[in-house]
Amino acid sequence: MSSRPPIAPALLSWHAHAGRHDLPWQQDPTAYRVWVSEIMLQQTQVTTVIPYYLRFMARFPDVGTLAAAPVDEVLHLWSGLGYYARARNLHRAAVRIRDDYGGAFPQDFEQVAALPGIGRSTAGAILALACQQRYPILDGNARRVLARYFGVEGGPADAAALKALWAHAEEQTPAAGVARYTQAIMDLGATVCVRRRPLCSECPLAAHCSACASGRQHEIPAPRRAAARRRREVYMVVALKGSGEVLLERRPESGVWGGLWCLPQFETQTAAADFIEESLVPREAPQPLTPVEHGFTHFDLSITPLLVHCGGEAAGVGEGEALWYNIRTPARVGLPAPITTLLAGLARDTLFSRTVED
Ligand code: SF4
Known part of the structure; x- marks a missing residue:
């Protein structure tokens, strides 16, 4: 599909020395721990998430304790993190895992993706990071890296661009080392291929990156149109x-x-x-x-x-x-x-x- 070299080898070797290895959810990365981290990290920076994650895990160390808790207590521990539907869905999903799967986090993609608050990318991330199953992700970071590397034009609402990016994500995700690859592409997007002023001189993909070659890093992906701010x-x-x-x-x-x-x-x-x-x-x-x-x-x-x-x-x-x-x-x-x-x-x-x- 693509004439550019696959990104996994360069990403994996970059990640070995420059990636993040000591985030709390990387220790004992069970599906439950990865799931909670992925939900918290939606729309939220790692540094903001860490203290919330640690408090949450101390109180709800597993699906059973989360499912048994009143939703008010879950919202209490979420207070200040924003986007509260995430917390309500987390609690709903825990109840469903307890009731439908005996408290064991499902490991089948369709079952994971059908849980409240979990879409295709989050399901892929959980199964790749916690269960080493080969599924692609396309969170904001991966989307930016792939869009720039392959020169995929179009904003987040562009269906054709999204389809092309999922195809690239699918093709690039390796069978071996899928957990490390998934972490690596998220880390590259969060620390090097950042939205404003990407650090291309430090990027392991720079030699073959479309956006870098054409100097269009700031146009790809197309920025969201800023809505007029209301008061x-x-x-x-x-x-x-x-x-x-x-x-x-x-x-x-x-x-x-x-x-x-x-x-x-x-x-x-x-x-x-x-x-x-x-x-x-x-x-x-x-x-x-x-x-x-x-x-x-x-x-x-x-x-x-x-x-x-x-x-x-x-x-x-x-x-x-x-x-x-x-x-x-x-x-x-x-x-x-x-x-x-x-x-x-x-x-x-x-x-x-x-x-x-x-
Ligand atoms: S070379 Fe620059 S634009 Fe291309 S993937 Fe790396 S950081 Fe992003």
Whole structure:
């Protein structure tokens, strides 16, 4: 299919001296450990993932412990890592592995790829890295390396380009040393053939690389078209009881922070005030706190917290699940990172400490 030399020999010899060999999931690389790492690494840098991975493995060392845990605890350990559907799917898949496969991670490609949250590339990575089965991968790193080496034009949404890249991935993946090859192409994409300013002078593929020869590394693969960044402003009610409990609601599974517990959120200050009047027993007028800014991939969120001291139980709070969360003895549930920071700040605040009755 290709007139260029196969990449595996050069990649394997490069990886022996320049690849990454001491990542936590490379130690005892069982299918379970590799799976969790691959899911965490989607859209997320290695350095960010490592502490989350270590905490996750300490609490959930195997499929059985993960399947038996409440999803809230899984989300709690995921808090701050983002893309929370990944955590919910991980938990769902663990339950299915327990129920359908007796707790043993399946080793058949079709069965692995059918688990929630696992696509073709992730299934290939798990089976290649943990089980030495010859399956190609095409994660973001492998895609970039192959696109540049073979000069495959087109962006991530280009179906013809994707098909050509899968064909290259299939052809290049060796039968012998498939685990080392898979790690090597991921490492090359993460450390040398990086998106901006690839280090071609250090690359083992440079002699035959199409993009390098034509000086088009910055055009291949075609960059995503940057969407105009939006800014969104919301109000969140910090309903605080004298016991130090704050009202939280569970967010719907679709949308940002899906399944996490969050402060009741409103589009306008009037809607927040109506909620306070109708659903809580306020002791005073709500007090706006310093706005919190949070950046998502495609938009910026500005949150104005409205602190309201209230007494008794809330009546008819929201449509969904509600929880009074004690900031002194926090429950192990998943909270969005800015809400964790906000509540921790409130707990430390001297004004707050004085108003909470012991
Ligand atoms: S030579 Fe440059 S563009 Fe080509 S694969 Fe290596 S780092 Fe990427």
